[in-house]
Amino acid sequence: MARRETLGRPPGPRGHWLTGNTRAYEADRIGFLRRCHREYGDVFSYDEQTVFVIDPDLAHDVLARTGHGFVTELAPFDMRRDLDEAAAQATAWMSARRAAWPGLNRSAAAASDDRTVEILDSVLADTAGRETDVLTTMRAFTARAIADYCFGADSAGVPVLLDEIIHATQPFTESSYEFPAWLPIPRHRHFFQAARRLTDVLTGIVRQRRASRATAAPDDLLGSLLDAEPAMPDDTVASTLHSILMGGHGVPAAALTSVVWQLARRPRVAGDLRDEADRPTGDDALSTTAPSAAAPSAAARLPLAEAVVRETLRLYPPAWLMTRTAGTATALGDWSLDPGDDVLLNAYLIHRDPRWWRRPDEFDPDRWLTGRPAPGAACLPFGAGPRVCLGSTLAVRQLTLATSRLAQRFTVESPNAFSVVPEFMGRLAPAGLRARFAPVRR
Incomplete structure (x- = not known):
């Protein structure tokens, strides 16, 4: 059958003559996207340079072609949209990913189980049963957990810097407007200062560790990177750790907030998780004995906890929008893109599409326990393709252990669990969720 001719730009709403669709989008982001999806289909234009995709096969096509055809989201303030530089950085990052993988695979992630649980216990103990912002x-918790995973005993001070950089980037995720980097406004100064402090601290830790390197086997990710062959320059090691720290902080924190939200609203699920954690296999999973290199997956030991995590990631994917930029003139299905066009892949709507999921808006962890819940292309919590989240194995393991521990040790009491709504800004999470973690009485 002959292939249809490429049609040009996808259709989309015209918007206001001056502000385009920005005001309508900012007023209700997911509502705006739902309306456009109904009216224009799975691919639609937001403006002359931005296209939204709500089709799993096209999303996978874009993700699979990242590195040749598409580049990842351009850096903040990249007003010149230097696509050649972005492609060069992507090539360098792929090399760094290969070097980092041995320190992030299943066996390496399993070795951090005890520390994950210890850190969660410590953070929740600090709340002393008080109501907190979840x-x-x-x-x-996630800042301490990922900093400890990366740097071990050298992680002191890093969690504070991660929190600072999260707050410095928040104004940019809440607005669709971009301003030139040279504009001396407070949010720019705050961002650059926070980014510089984090980079300086990471580089300092790398250099100090290399200078005092012993012959012992690495027991954290930094040690693994320093043992990589060929040797990686200090700034490459630091930038690799920077990417992993950011990914291992914001996304898991948002996901766990949504998990807590579900536990507060679904006491029966929390009770089932507690029963699972209290069974012998659960005790083994949350023991104080370090697992062996051949430790079973978290799913094998805590299947319900992992199912709750995966169902939460389906309904409330923290990375609800993923951006790729066309590096060259290319096709997207039957549509054409120009170099520099942004393609926004909407995991949230793909995960709730009745074409791919049964009862798509229903929270049902059992769908993950009874076989394949949906076509693989329709599940994108960590992306896909060559740039799939490097830390996804670690993230799912830590989220599973944390979910099980929360249910095992605490009853979640929330005054607003039934009134809060998801916030579609940077990382998707229920806005303003508050809760008290009351110790379970034995």
Whole structure:
């Protein structure tokens, strides 16, 4: 059958003559996208340079072609849209990914189980049973957990810097407007200062560790990177760790906030998780004995906890929008793109599409326990293709252990669990969720 001719730009709403679609989008982001999806289909134009995709096969096509045809989201303030530089950085990052993988695979992730649980216990103990902002608490946990994973005993001070950079980038995720980097406004100064401090601290840790390197086997990710062959320059090691720290902080924190939200609203699920954690296999999973290199997956030991995590990631994917930029003139299905066009892949709507999922808006962890829940292309919590999240194995393992521990040790009491709504800004999470973690009485 002959292939249809490429049609040009996808259709889309015209918007206001001056502000385009920005005001409508900012007023209700997911509502705007739902309306456009109904009216224009799975691919539609937002403006002359931005296209949204709500089709799993096309999303996978874009993700699979990242590195040749598409580049990842351009850096903040990249007003010149230097696509050649972005492609060069992508090539360098692929090399760094290969070097980092041995320190992030299943066996390496399993070795951090005990520390994950210890850190969560410590963070929740700090709340002393008081009502807290859940996202703030989960960020405290994930910042400490990923810093410890990367740097071990050298991680002191890194979690504070991660929190600072999250707050410095928040104004940019909340607005669709971009301003030139040279504009001396407070949010620019704050961002550059926070980014510089984090880079300086990471580079300092790398140099100090290399200078005092012993012959012992690496017991954290930094040690693994320093043992990589061929040897990586200090700045490459630091930038690789920077990417992993950022990915291992914001996304898991948002995901855990949504998990807490579900536990507060679904006491029966929390009770089932507690029963699973209290069974012998659960005790083994949350023991104080370090797992062996051949430790089973978290799913094998805590299948319900992992199912709850995966169902939460389906309904509330923290990376609800993923951006790729066309590096060259290329096709997207039956549509054409110009170099520099941004393609936004909407995992949230793909995950809730009845074409791919049964009862798509229903929270049902059992769908993950009874076989394949949906076509693989329709599940994108960590992306796909050559640039799939490098830390996805570690993230799912830590989220599973944290979910099980929360249910095992605490009852989640939230005054607003039934009134909060998801916030479609940077990382998707319920806005303003508050809770008290009350110790379970034995």
